[in-house]
Amino acid sequence: MVRLLLVVVLMAGVASLRASEQIASSLFVDPPDVLFTMQGSNTIGARLAPALVRDWLMARGFQQAQIQPAAVENEQRIVAIHSSGRHVTVNVKAHGSSSGFRALLNNEADMAASSRQIRKKERLALVRYGDLMSASSESVVGIDGIAVVVHPDNPLQQLNIDQVARIFSGEVSNWSELGGEDRPIVVHARDERSGTWDTFRKLVLGKDYPLTPAAIRFESNAVLSGRVTADRGAIGFVSLNTIGQAKALAIASGEARALWPGRLTVATEDYALARRLFFYLPSIRPNGYAQDFMGFAVSRQGQKVVDHVGYISQNVKPLSPVLDDEPIYYREQVDNHYRLSVNFRFYEGKAMLDNKALKDVERLASFLKEQPGRLLLVGFAETKGYNPNAKLLSRLRGRVVRQALIREGVPRAQVDVLGFGAYLALTDQQNNTGKVKNRRVEVWYRPDAKSVVETL
Structure with a gap:
């Protein structure tokens, strides 16, 4: 009887596995014109997400996968050709981490990209999609470091978090107060929808320091970095892969030693301003294409794309x-x-x-x-x-x-x-x-x- 039961269980397991394989293999037999839509973080959506989607499509047998700009700034679409000859599309809209969770709530996206972990109130608002912090819903796609950047000719090499907070609050307004040149400090920051801003506010400003009203705000990391590079008095914060020609400073947390945002310090999250980049997918009735894509993104092959784009992979x-x-x-x-x-x-x-x-x-x-x-x-x-x-x-x-x-x-x-x-x-x-x-x-x-x- 025990042997018979074991055989039945094994046969059921094999049948279940075959059924799963059939579902997976049938996913791309007759796909819709739009496979899925991702909304959220500009840090992820500007370069990383489109590159991951392109390589995922090619890995699944689609041809001529290309990243194309959409009609709206900070939005892109990745198009490819199915074996049937029909074009398919994945939409990536990168207007800030908060916008991704709002899009899920309003049924305007199939998955969210976020450069911060989901907030409690967002998690509760989206409870109809399951627990978005469960292992099946929340995936870390890569590691990033928020770099504090200045003009390349700025003589300073490092700051501690308290000094950075005082600069961005406007309490310190001239570089000479920190041992630098006698030059006014011009503060650049990401906008309110940005996960990069949300993380910076949490890790640096906290509850004690408001952002100075004189700060110039940006939706794009790359544009902010370019402005800092062009202004000798400027300071800003950007994602690791958008430092560009600006100069990144070593950052210390309190009395701990200052660390630069390098591959070792960011990969291990030892760097004071290291952070995780997330994908969020409903665990209840998820889009099958988005689910398959998220599995690719955290695989070894997907993580190589993370490295190539300039973030830190988890391989x-x-x-x-x-x-x-x-x-x-x-x-x-x-x-x-x-x-x-x-x-x-x-x-x-x-x-x-x-x-x-x-x-x-x-x-x-x-x-x-x-x-x-x-x-x-x-x-x-x-x-x-x-x-x-x-x-x-x-x-x-x-x-x-x-x-x-x-x-x-x-x-x-x-x-x-x-x-x-x-x-x-x-x-x-x-x-x-x-x-x-x-x-x-x-x-x-x-x-x-x-x-x-x-x-x-």
Whole structure:
């Protein structure tokens, strides 16, 4: 009887798998003229989303996929030819992160692109589409860093977040107040609909500093960067891939050391103004084409597009960091290791991996299959100073990641865990954002003798 039941279950599973394959293969047999519409972030929609859509269409067998401007500024359409000879289109409208959630609410889009995480009130307003923060709805498509940019000839090299906040509030109005030239500061900022602005306001201005009324506002990152490059007194903030000819400053959070927005610091989200780029898709009756596209976007092939466009992909890569200020004990532990381009972070107040971390576990397990070696998971806690409980908690978080890797097939003996407590804080902010940034697990990798390592 048990054998018979097992056979029935297996046959049902095979039938279900075949049905899923048939649905997937039939998706593109007779597609509509407009496959789906995406609305939202200009950071994502200006270059990244169109490039991802184009490569997705080509990967699915469409021909002559091209990105074309639409009649409205900051809107594009990606057109391609189906095997039947009919043209198909995907619309990308990039007017700011908030516009994407409004478009979902008004049934004007099939998915939203956002350069910030969905807000609680937006999540509640869209509850008819399911929980948009569930793993099936929320996907991190790439990592970006908000760069604080100035004119290339500006002599300053770094600022801390408090100084940046005072500049953008108008409290500091001349570069000479910061050791620079005697020149008025001209503030440039993204507009109110922008996820870049929303993230900057949250991470930099907070509740203490309003934006100066004299700020010049822009819908486009690229246009803002160009204006800063043309004005010796200007300062602004833009997405990582739109720095252009402007000069990016190193940024420090409180007393922590200043970091430039580079590949290592942004990939690991150690940089103070690193942020995630999101796609949101309804989990209830999603558009099948948008669903297939979102799966492509987070795949290895899709993440290569993220790299090509100028953002930081989530494909796991070995890095060779420079260790100068770290404690001797820490340097001894990670000696002869490579730092991998991923940090694991947790939901607020929980030892539970967030949606990005769950996907990163799969990526890390695949990386180890291709490049065998040992992992060292180094956990950190958010409490300041020496605290034995913080050390236990940091080690617990490392163990959570190890258990997730074991479930993905990584042998337990291949993964070591070290709890480093609350040292090496990335920020001294004690708000929720600061705690989340400090609450992390670093991943260090020592390859087997036969593994060939190519670092960034």
